[in-house]
Amino acid sequence: MSADTSKPLAPGVRPAVGWSLLGSELSVLFRRLRTWAMLLALAAVPILIAVAVKLSSRPVAPGRGPLFLDRITQNGLFVAVTALVVCVPLFLPLTIGVVAGDTIAGEANMGTLRYLLLAPAGRVRLLLVKYAGAVAFCFAATVTVAASGALVGVVLFPVGPVTLLSGDTIGVGESMLRSLVIAGYITVSLLGLSAIGLLISTFTDVPVGAMAATIVLSVVSQVLDNLPQLDWLHPWLFSHHWLGFADLLRQPIDWTSFGANALLQAGYIAVCGTLAYAKFSNKDILS
Amino acid sequence: MTRAKRRWLPALLIPLALVLAVLTGSVQAGATVSLPPKTADEVLAMIARTQVRAFSGTLQQTAELGLPDIPSSTPGVTPGAGTALEFLAGSHTARVFVGDPTKARLQIMDAMAERDLIVNGKDAWFYNSADNSATHLQAPKPGAPTETLPSKPAMPTPEALANRFLAAVDAGTEVTVGEASSVAGRSAYRLSLAPKDPGTLVASVSIDVDSETGFPLGVHVQAKNQADPAYSLAFTDLSLTAPDPGLFQFTPPAGSTVTTKVLPARLTPVPDADSSPKAPSPHGTRVSGEGWGSIVMLPAAAVPAGLTSNPQISQVLQSVSGGRALTSSLVSVLILDDGRVLAGLVPLERLQSAAAAQ
Incomplete structure (x- = not known):
């Protein structure tokens, strides 16, 4: 597929193989019924929120419920942010855990890992391609929630200037831009979890085990983050900055948490990535 | 076999490199800076001469007073004595923007929420994002507004706190200059005020003074019998350029509950982040x-x-x-x-x- 589009290269040059591998990985991932089911479930979250708010007769009291829930009736664009706040702790890690945990273990379980490695791609490249697929899903999942929230908000509620946490208001165009930046922030937030999922996936041939372990780890990390006795540990937990995207809703934007989050996730990628490489390159592929 | 082991090498080296990077980072942060030596009087003169009037920065405030944790402000609670207590326990991050002498903005950054105080000339607004409420603070009608609203907005900056402590310096205080330090990426002289009176709980007050401008960058109060500072307020980030003037324009957002409050003669708009005793008032104190x-x-x-x-x-x-x-x-x-x-x-x-x- 994408191999056709790549430039003609001398025989034996590997990048072409890598790109075609990535292309086939992405097309397999996004043609799966499971992937679509997960994306649809994520898209349903903002719709549920918006419909529930629309149908409820009592107005939501300010300060109750998730962020901005009380302001949805005034401005539909808040549905996207509220839905992201709701999805970040559980629903997004759940779906990421399924995709990242399945990366290697799924192929091993189906017996296709051997055939993938028969191609002259090498194990490192396969690992990178698998990780890239998981990252693509992170982005797709986040954008799905944001887009579905924005759409249902526009359909059900009036749309106007958006109030930021600082009390300043911004226009619709800038609010769309900020939603996109928030989607980027959450995608970055989930990169560490994806790397952990990939690592666990190299240790087992049972994909369900890797998925469950990844999801459990994301919950454990968040529980630890809520224990004040462990505050020395908090800055090192991969979920520590997950809700820090609120800083993008301040005026002016505070980029500190974005940077800290990116640095932390990069650390997790480096550690889990090298561990996954060590494990996977030494793995006996029997099936 | 050796090849299999070699593949584990990056998995060992990368975490090691990360640990080293983190360690050197923290060592560098605590490293002393070399500055030309100055006497305490020279540093005091620097503070008095400072020309910094417009800046924007991030403040970190921590209080370790040994008090029980006080739940942070709940929605609907108006700022008052109860919320002032919140600043006596735990830590807070705030951004502060000061424009020309009559304009300032303080943003207390809570998790997924923010409280803003905007002072623009005669107008002051308090906005709380948690309950989407805005309070318009107005000067009392008969009095001249310029008198009731201070000419320089009283923001809880290290400078304001430092001046408060420096005003209290008397013969019973030993003023020394300690080792230079680095605060918010700027080199600073550390001025130390140590009470000679054995009866007070204060062990020392140290003020970090920017070596370039003489602007106080941080204030740390050490209590006796406690290793960590009992109270500290310091910049973690500071820019000495004038902030965007649009930041001081505030119109309450649509849908927010707006209340108007006429201020009493003494203006204390923010719960003052100061743990020193209450300023004497004329009522028989x-x-x-x-x-x-x-x-x-x-x-x-x-x-x-x-x-x-x-x-x-x-x-x-x-x-x-x-x-x-x-x-x-x-x-x-x-x-x-x-x-x-x-x-x-x-x-x-x-x-x-x-x-x-x-």
């Missing part, structure tokens, strides 16, 4: 003792009504003989049964003996 060990006594009439009935305040009070008391590593407050209030940077016993001596 008496100060006994002098310097750091002085004790402020308010007669019952001068105490704000409902002080002790405030649930957040009564939470930190404990019963002692003759009344109720707040004891911390830095400040003690004694509320007598007859309504008088004594406070000071001294142990509770000294307040009790002062109350008995009256």
Whole structure:
């Protein structure tokens, strides 16, 4: 597929193989019924929120419920942010855990890992391609929630200037831009979890085990983050900055948490990535 | 076999490199900076001469007074004594923007929420994102607005706090210049004020003074018998350029609940992030003792009504003989049964003996 589009290269040059591998990985991932089911479930979250708010007769009291829930009736664009706040702790890690945990273990379980490695791609490249697929899903999942929230908000509620946490208001165009930046922030937030999922996936041939372990780890990390006795540990937990995207809703934007989050996730990628490489390159592929 | 082992090498080296990077980073942050030596008087003169009037920065405030954790402000609670108490425990991050002398903005950054105070000339707004409420603070009608709103907005910056401590410097204070430090990426002289009076709870107050501009970058109060600073307020990030003037324009967002409050003659818009005793007011407040060990006594009439009935305040009070008391590593407050209030940077016993001596 994408191999056709790549430039003609001398025989034996590997990048072409890598790109075609990535292309086939992405097309397999996004043609799966499971992937679509997960994306649809994520898209349903903002719709549920918006419909529930629309149908409820009592107005939501300010300060109750998730962020901005009380302001949805005034401005539909808040549905996207509220839905992201709701999805970040559980629903997004759940779906990421399924995709990242399945990366290697799924192929091993189906017996296709051997055939993938028969191609002259090498194990490192396969690992990178698998990780890239998981990252693509992170982005797709986040954008799905944001887009579905924005759409249902526009359909059900009036749309106007958006109030930021600082009390300043911004226009619709800038609010769309900020939603996109928030989607980027959450995608970055989930990169560490994806790397952990990939690592666990190299240790087992049972994909369900890797998925469950990844999801459990994301919950454990968040529980630890809520224990004040462990505050020395908090800055090192991969979920520590997950809700820090609120800083993008301040005026002016505070980029500190974005940077800290990116640095932390990069650390997790480096550690889990090298561990996954060590494990996977030494793995006996029997099936 | 060796090849298989070699593949584990990056998995060992990368975490090691990360640990090293983190360690060197923290060592560099704590590294001393070399600056031309200056005497305490020269540093004091630098603070007095500072020309920094417009800046934007991020402030980190921590209080380790040994008080129980006070729940942070709940939605619907208007700023007042209860929320002021919040600043006596835990840590807060705030951004502060100061434009020309009459414009300032303070943003207290809570998790998924923010509280803003915007001062623009005669107008002041308080906005709380948690309950989407805006309060318009207005100067009292008859008085001249320029007199009631301070010409320089009173933002709880290290500068304001430092000036407060420096105003209290007297013969009973030993002023020294310590090792230079690095605050918010700027090299700073560390001015140390140590009370000679053994009766006070304050071990020392250190003020980090920017070596270039003389602008106070941080204030740390050390209490006796405690290793961590009992109270600290310092910039983690500072830019000395004038902030965007649009930041000081505030219109309450659509859908927010707007209330208008006419301020009393004395303007204290923000719960002052200061743990020093209350500034003396003219209503028969008496100060006994002098310097750091002085004790402020308010007669019952001068105490704000409902002080002790405030649930957040009564939470930190404990019963002692003759009344109720707040004891911390830095400040003690004694509320007598007859309504008088004594406070000071001294142990509770000294307040009790002062109350008995009256």
